[in-house]
Amino acid sequence: MSWLETFRAGVEAVRAHRLRSALTMLGIVIGISSVILTVGLGQGAQNQVKDQISALGSNLLIVSPGSSTDSSGLRGGFGSASTLTLQDAAAIGDDSVVPDAAAVAPTTSGSVSLTAGETNWTTSVAGTTTSWLGVRARELSSGRFFTDAEVEQTANVVVLGPDTASELFSFGSPVGQTVIVDGTELTVIGVLASTGSSSSGSSEDDVAVMPIGTAKLVTGASGSSVSTIYVEAASAETLGAAYQEVQALLLNLHGVAESDADFSIATQDSLVETANSTNRTLTVLLGGIAAISLLVGGIGVMNIMLVSVTERVREIGLRKALGATPRVIRRQFLVEASVLGLAGGVLGVGLGVLGAQVLPGLIDQPVAVSVVATLGAIGTALALGIGFGVYPASRAARLTPIDALRSE
Amino acid sequence: MSTIELDGVRKTYRSGSIEFEALCGIDIRIGSGEYVAVLGPSGSGKSTLMNVLGCLDVPTEGTYLLAGEDVSVMSEAQLAEVRNRRIGFVFQQFNLLAMLPAWRNVELPLVYAGLGRAERRERAHAALARVGLADRTENRPGELSGGQQQRVAVARALVTEPAIILADEPTGNLDSSSTADVLDLLDELHGAGRTIVLITHEHDVAARAGRRLVISDGRITSDERREVVR
Numbered sequence: 001m002s003w004l005e006t007f008r009a010g011v012e013a014v015r016a017h018r019l020r021s022a023l024t025m026l027g028i029v030i031g032i033s034s035v036i037l038t039v040g041l042g043q044g045a046q047n048q049v050k051d052q053i054s055a056l057g058s059n060l061l062i063v064s065p066g067s068s069t070d071s072s073g074l075r076g077g078f079g080s081a082s083t084l085t086l087q088d089a090a091a092i093g094d095d096s097v098v099p100d101a102a103a104v105a106p107t108t109s110g111s112v113s114l115t116a117g118e119t120n121w122t123t124s125v126a127g128t129t130t131s132w133l134g135v136r137a138r139e140l141s142s143g144r145f146f147t148d149a150e151v152e153q154t155a156n157v158v159v160l161g162p163d164t165a166s167e168l169f170s171f172g173s174p175v176g177q178t179v180i181v182d183g184t185e186l187t188v189i190g191v192l193a194s195t196g197s198s199s200s201g202s203s204e205d206d207v208a209v210m211p212i213g214t215a216k217l218v219t220g221a222s223g224s225s226v227s228t229i230y231v232e233a234a235s236a237e238t239l240g241a242a243y244q245e246v247q248a249l250l251l252n253l254h255g256v257a258e259s260d261a262d263f264s265i266a267t268q269d270s271l272v273e274t275a276n277s278t279n280r281t282l283t284v285l286l287g288g289i290a291a292i293s294l295l296v297g298g299i300g301v302m303n304i305m306l307v308s309v310t311e312r313v314r315e316i317g318l319r320k321a322l323g324a325t326p327r328v329i330r331r332q333f334l335v336e337a338s339v340l341g342l343a344g345g346v347l348g349v350g351l352g353v354l355g356a357q358v359l360p361g362l363i364d365q366p367v368a369v370s371v372v373a374t375l376g377a378i379g380t381a382l383a384l385g386i387g388f389g390v391y392p393a394s395r396a397a398r399l400t401p402i403d404a405l406r407s408e
Numbered sequence: 409m410s411t412i413e414l415d416g417v418r419k420t421y422r423s424g425s426i427e428f429e430a431l432c433g434i435d436i437r438i439g440s441g442e443y444v445a446v447l448g449p450s451g452s453g454k455s456t457l458m459n460v461l462g463c464l465d466v467p468t469e470g471t472y473l474l475a476g477e478d479v480s481v482m483s484e485a486q487l488a489e490v491r492n493r494r495i496g497f498v499f500q501q502f503n504l505l506a507m508l509p510a511w512r513n514v515e516l517p518l519v520y521a522g523l524g525r526a527e528r529r530e531r532a533h534a535a536l537a538r539v540g541l542a543d544r545t546e547n548r549p550g551e552l553s554g555g556q557q558q559r560v561a562v563a564r565a566l567v568t569e570p571a572i573i574l575a576d577e578p579t580g581n582l583d584s585s586s587t588a589d590v591l592d593l594l595d596e597l598h599g600a601g602r603t604i605v606l607i608t609h610e611h612d613v614a615a616r617a618g619r620r621l622v623i624s625d626g627r628i629t630s631d632e633r634r635e636v637v638r
């Protein structure tokens with residue numbers, strides 16, 4: 001009896017008990033689709049984080065203010081103090097001290113309300129220097145970026161993110177128009193191009209970039225502290241060296257030991273890694289639960305196949321009497337179990353992919369369905385069918401024809 | 409030449425500590441083309457004998473040569489092949505698969521013989537035509553009368569053109585007219601040169617056979633040949 005023939009008979013047997021087969025497959029379907037969804041969710045979240053972080057620029061070091069010990073000996077948390085200053089940024093920019101830093105962009109951040117005519121829009125503000133554009137790997141879609149002179153003079157100019165621009169100016173070009181921030185009139189001199197990272201929750205396209213002095217003015221900040229210093233290394237190879245140099249310089253400038261560092265330096269890789277490690281734990285946890293449900297589905301297949309063998313003892317006896325060898329019988333039941341598994345797997349993938357389309361709209365999280373995971377899921381379902389079909393199949397094969405025929 | 413040779417065949421059933429000898433030393437020779445009826449009271453071992461003859465069960469003791477081959481030393485797979493090639497079974501309970509239409513039931517032995525689909529289909533339909541069921545090929549067993557079901561079973565037994573047909577009370581569940589149909593078919597097969605072993609309770613059924621074996625308590629008590637009255 002050929003494999004094709006056996007497969008056909010298997011499909012027939014599965015179809016002969018439609019409801020039972022469907023219920024058996026349900027376990028596999030649910031298991032497979034939840035594995036696909038959980039893996040997809042984890043993958044989607046990782047992709048999102050990766051997109052966001054790589055959108056920051058390339059070969060980037062991100063220096064953030066860290067914990068500092070105040071006079072009373074209390075240590076604040078990371079980011080709680082403004083320990084980075086414009087002087088720090090200037091020192092990093094000195095080629096003789098940090099030769100591997102190609103560009104430095106000290107940045108202050110805050111939140112402001114912009115008014116253009118009748119329209120009002122609250123957005124985040126980035127006060128920075130001219131290198132920001134290059135360091136953050138941004139481009140302009142229209143107008144120009146501010147100049148060194150404008151930074152020097154704290155000129156009242158602003159470059160808007162594309163989303164901000166379209167919120168404030170629905171008609172016509174924003175360039176040359178005026179926005180009012182906290183009573184100060186700023187001239188829009190350019191609009192940034194979109195980062196293209198469509199990930200939701202990213203504010204990269206909704207931002208108002210202005211000279212650092214201007215930003216301090218409109219946000220009411222004082223002093224020379226900055227919230228982030230972006231440092232671009234000349235190349236990926238010099239990133240490590242730049243890291244060392246910046247760290248040594250800042251420790252020296254701040255007069256602290258490495259263990260008491262009042263700043264932290266992150267690379268894009270380290271940011272991705274941090275974000276992924278949290279994500280991964282969650283994915284593994286959810287995936288584990290899904291895998292257990294898959295296992296339960298597999299046991300369901302075995303259960304039904306055992307019932308099926310018991311129920312069809314007479315049929316097995318007859319087939320043997322008519323010339324079926326134990327091998328043929330074993331194969332028949334194995335193929336039936338595999339058909340259940342495979343069909344469950346395919347349906348499960350269908351449901352999982354469908355869920356991956358619907359779910360992001362409901363929970364505002366991207367779900368990435370990978371081809372590898374999908375094929376793996378189908379393979380797993382097939383393996384489950386075969387694995388849990390082996391025992392019932394060999395039980396069927398072992399029945400002696402006469403005992404099988406005689407049973408009622 | 410004998411197709412079937414039994415020498416000192418014993419069959420002992422063991423359930424727990426209790427042993428029961430269902431066949432206590434059977435010696436028979438059945439020649440090719442013979443029509444043998446096996447008679448005997450209930451529990452005398454008729455079905456046990458037929459199972460041994462059909463290679464469905466192996467004797468506990470003794471030798472069984474089928475067409476010259478010793479089947480008592482064969483593996484299960486070899487026995488399956490012998491059953492498939494040499495023997496056609498007709499059972500009292502028909503033993504048709506309820507989910508398959510008549511012709512699919514009939515083609516089953518051909519499936520295990522490894523024949524192609526087209527040839528199986530053709531031969532199954534021809535076999536059904538031979539038992540007078542050419543117009544019932546697509547019906548499932550549940551849609552057929554008992555007599556028709558048994559004719560499907562006969563078609564299944566003859567579809568491989570086996571040398572031996574074993575029938576264990578094939579008419580036990582049938583009324584007199586269906587009984588006559590089935591027995592006529594067996595006569596026809598006998599006429600075509602097949603060896604037939606028929607187990608029955610009824611003397612008028614046994615009257616069709618040229619040779620009558622009477623079995624009682626696992627022993628053959630009478631073995632007579634006589635002219636067939638038709």
Ligand SMILES: Nc1ncnc2c1ncn2[C@@H]1O[C@H](COP(=O)(O)OP(=O)(O)OP(=O)(O)O)[C@@H](O)[C@H]1O
Pocket residue numbers: 421422423428430448449450451452453454455456457
């Ligand atoms: N699997 C078994 N285990 C134990 N005893 C068995 C088994 N099969 C048959 N027997 C016994 O063997 C004896 C012969 O049984 P068998 O079925 O051959 O009788 P039979 O002549 O066909 O009877 P009937 O005419 O009622 O069909 C009976 O006493 C029966 O109880």
Ligand SMILES: [Mg+2]
Pocket residue numbers: 454455456
């Ligand atoms: Mg019997």
